[in-house]
Amino acid sequence: MKITKLFQRGEFVITGEVGPIKGAVSRDWRVSPSCAQEAWHLQDFVHAVNVTDNQSAVMRLGSLAASVGLKQRGIEPIFQLTCRDRNRIALQSDLLTAYSLGIDNVLLLTGDHIQLGDHKSAKPVFDLDSVQLIRMAKGLQAGHDITGHDIENPPDMALGAVVNPNFEPLDLQLLKMRKKIDAGAEFFQTQAVYDDRVVDEFVAKTEKFGRPIQLGVVMLKSPQMGAFMNRNVSGISVPRAWIDEIGSVDKADRKKKAAEMMGRFIARHKDKFQGVHIMPLGWTDVVPEILEHAGISVAAAR
Helix, strand or coil: CCHHHHHHHHEEEEEEEECCCCCCCCCCCCCCCHHHHHHHHHHHCCEEEEEECHHHHHHCHHHHHHHHHHCCCCCCCEEECCCCCCCCCHHHHHHHHHHCCCEEEEECCCCHHHCCCCCCCCCCCCCHHHHHHHHHHHHHHHEECCCCCCCCCCCCCCCEEEEECCCCHHHHHHHHHHEEEEEEECCEECCCCHHHHHHHHHHHHHHHHHCHHHHHHEECCCCHHHHHHHHCCCCCCCHHHHHHCCCCCHHHHHHHHHHHHHCCCCHHHHHHHHHEEEHHHHHHHHHHHHHHCCCCHHHCCC
16 A cells, blocks of 8 residues: 555645664564564554654664565555665665565655664764765666666555754755655655644745645653753753653653643644644554544544
């Protein structure tokens, strides 16, 4: 199922996100990896599930293997592919392989830098950037590789991209967004955003772009997490009010409080977007509560 078909029908598209395990899985999947368990929590409440690609530059099970495993079990994946670890030969090969194995949706990203992860001596690749990656994927759809050579059976996947509403100056980020659209991006998911003012400015400046955008939200689990993100995560700002509110309850109550806070935020802004992308960071079991607080019917994903 190409996610773009849902956007074309005017549906409010709900997606979630899981990270593959740091390890291998049994070949028959009788022992379910945690990413599958998290996805099963989501499957009745979302249209599709993003599968991250060595997120934060931490080595894990490959996104493609996890995506195919979920697809085989009736959970629609969005295969994430980054430029950090592969050159253009490998990137093209992985896209062709993904399509050949039944993957219909891909999110194309630059990728977090090596220094954020657990293999700091690894050599980053970044042969292409995200705009070039999208253009290359579009070329494969048109029947040729990045060098112009014809390919057999061109892949037909929905091509997604990311955009950061928090970036300053915003106009530079919107220039890059326009380049991604020109390269072939068909839908966007935003990076995590928490500030109402940031959302409103971003929406006002992107209405003319003519591409569906999902509001991206990351579960704020603790005040320490908010402070860490403000110090260390480039392009994301967590307002003091968010940090104070999540810190106002006991640790045992933070999951419920986080769901309430996320739901309220989505409720305020859902009518400005064509969908929402929820990044629960393992707390997939509270996604139904988030949607309830947001006033989004569970049936919307089915």
